Amino acid sequence: MKNKLQILMAGVLLFSLAQIGRAKEPEISGFVDVLCQGRQGEDTSFGMGAFEIDFAHEFSEKICFEGAVVIEEGAAGLGQTLVDIKLSEEEKLGVQAGLIDIPFGIDYQVFATPDRKLVSPPLVTELIMDGGWGDTGVNLYGSLSPLNYNIYIVNGMGEDTGDPVNQDADNNNVKTIGSRIGISPEEGIEVGVSYARGPYLDGNTEEVLSRIGCDVQFGLGRIKVKGEYIIGEEDIPTAAANKQSGYYLQLLGEATEKVYSVVRYGSWEPKGGDGTTKLTLGLGYELEENVSLRVEYQMNDEKPEVDDNIVSSRIVISF
Helix, strand or coil, X not given: CHHHHHHHHXXXXXXXXXXHHHCCCCEEEEEEEEEEEEECCCCCEEEEEEEEEEEEEXXXXXXXXXXXXXXXXXXXXXXXXXEEEECCHXXXXXXXXXXXXCCXXXXXXXXXXXXXCCCCCCHHHHHXXXXXXXXXXXXXXXXXXXXXXXXXXXXXXXXXXXXXXXXXXXXXXXXXXXXXXXECCCCCEEEEEEEEEEEEECCEEEEEEEEEEEEEEEEECCEEEEEEEEEEEECCCCCCCEEEEEEEXXXXXXXXXXXXXXXXXXXXXXXXXXXXXXXXXXXXXXXXXXXXXXXXXXXXXXXXXXXXXXXXXXXXXXX
């Protein structure tokens, strides 16, 4: 499987390089954000969020490249960096190869800070999807009205002291396979189901990680609603399987073209353990076309009880 994936990715890249003679000028964009956060009972502090530079290069109408360099917490790394080949018109069929924001559920659509209307991600993204699943491999995508789909083969999440983490290089010789299928019964409404399964331990292909989820998003005038439910499981050697589940529901209301408010409720629960819930209230203001301010208040409820409610604000500058 490893050799086949490498051959497939090499073929995609070689095909793309063959189109360089028709290339257009590259585009460069990006963003930077500054965060101010105060936890109950602790001092408020300022900090730099992410600084990202994005590159986009169109070789032809069917072949393009996009890449992102991200500096966060003093460390530099890659964001989504891939070659995208459209195999048919109007994106009805295409393939991506590289480092991909994995299309599991719908939160992957707002991994980038400018796209997320709140300061923090949902609980399920933090605790079940390792803060946001990015992985290296190949993704086949397309649409056939009213359906859209993604089918991917990637390295899969690894593990660190027993906990799954994202990885750029594989740690075993079997890949993770996953898919998301969405259906839009009417314009502005989409329901999706996602599934992923693969090994995650060093050199061990018997112990596997699995994720299954469902999602929904729709709009009602100036109100946008979305939510997800995810179940996760990891087989742990010499121990019982680690199972967990969680969900969130988010409502965003646009007061004007520049002002909006957000309410999100999320819950996470491990099997046989104490769970946690989080109610997040947020306000956003578009100061200028490429400058926005977000403020949120997180009310956390967990066992044992801890006074850890958080007030956060973030200013995002895009360029």
